[in-house]
Amino acid sequence: MSSSFIVVSFTRNPALMPKQINLDGMHERHHALTPHIAGGYREAAAVCLNRHHSPPVEITLVDNGQDSLAELAWIEPDARIAAAWANDIDATEAGAYGCVIAGVELARGLFAIRRAETGTGADYYIGPQHSGHDLESCLRLEVSGLSGGTSKDVSRRLIEKIRQALEGDSNLPALAGVIGFSARMLLIQDVEEKA
């Protein structure tokens, strides 16, 4: 007697799945990130997110005022990673770089392709993947992050960031990105060029 089996596979409909902000293996996609930097950003983002949430979370991604949802997953940091990123300010800054660069990749299909130094840090330049023979058509990326705070605070920080970018005596086209780790919100906005 033979028996037959019916195999039922429950798979998620990709059309209904939220988009994913991918913090894994960023150095493989973003030329300006080394494995060390990308790994650091990923760890810092995990520490910042883990302060307020359990993985995964749904993030509100607002790109030039257009809302959508995106999923953000991370591996819960162990004690060693948490200790390495105990400095709240450093962790928020590095975590913000990771999340904003990954968010821009998802929302715009742009990648961190170059990095250039400034007096107070470094700027990332973003563009299509595998571009970067020069910086003639790249966008400068302005990044900021908030560990706590509400969506109102995240919006306020974005306005502040855009104001700073415009004050910087630079008429380079730029993109500003702000992540609110507690507020689960990532805002991306074009910074208008000065006339």
Place this chain on the structure above:
Amino acid sequence: MSWSEHHAVSERYAIDAEATRRDGDAERAEELYKKAAHSEALALDSLTDDKARTRGITAVSVVALWYKGREYAVAERSAHQYLAAGKIPPFAESQLRDLLSSIWTARAAQKAGIKFVPGDVLVSVKGGEVIHGGAPLELIVRKVEGIQSVLYRTVEWMLARPFRRRGGPPSDIQTMFRPWLFQAPAGSYQFAVRMQEPAQRALWEEARPQIGAVTTTFFKVLRASASNPDEELNVVVPDREYRSAFANLARNLSPSGETFNRLEVRDASSPAEPIVTFAAETRTELNAVIRKLRPSLSEANSDQQVTLRGVLRGVHLDKDWLDVATDEAGFDPHITVLEISEVLDDVIGPMVNKRVVVTAVRRANKYFYRDIELQE
């Protein structure tokens, strides 16, 4: 080699330098920054004149890398050379001039034996009457005192000292701080406040908090005060008296938008992004929190809330009154406001002989204190 190849080498050195600096090896980090600068200069040399934007960004990067490598003379010479050649766009010229200002400040500090370290606090005052490298002296003096007051209060709170209502901070705590003023970068006036190790360490060793811990707490308190005074400040500073003191001192730092628009506080060792920004709306939010924190006054039917604008001519905290000289119609030229026991010395001290806004309750021709703030 092409720009792309030289720049990639420079990027790698710069990334390593940053990581090395974070790990605390400043000397090795400076060496790596110098190597990065050398490669970036080669990248710049390989560019043709038609790549104006790339030339500009790369020229700034070269000078910034020499500056970070503390090779100030080379950084200065390079900046002058790129400016003189005139082959870079205006945005890069402007950034190079800013860098020159930072280089001169750093060289002057180096000559004087001063070195910024993590924990130094940079404060920028922007907008309004503040211009390139200049600001009303009175404004800057007040802000320096204000920052120092928050630092003192932070240490007293960390050491669980009894809450201080009158007088300045204890002398032992005062010896821990020494403010320095530095030249401003373009577009703002900037000063640095540094905490200095006490001269007699032995007297301190047991109780003294680590400087890093003090500045981290200082940043947390200021950030909570500026960004979410209603909720986050509650969490960061559970003690009601200290919370009220920090809210009042933070309001003293906030602009009203007339003399200046913004005050930003940064960690001097990582100044790319302000940790705290005080704007005019911060003052409004702090006002609401301060109103909630102040003790209630027994109410009478005849009570009338009044706002007095004028010059704070006198304060006697022990005798519980203050005197406001007002030129507003309907008020006596000098008004005595009573029951000011909630007022703290370091909050009201900087307001004497300045224009203030006093909120009071008028009851049977007497004025009872509710709040006071500077009219910036």
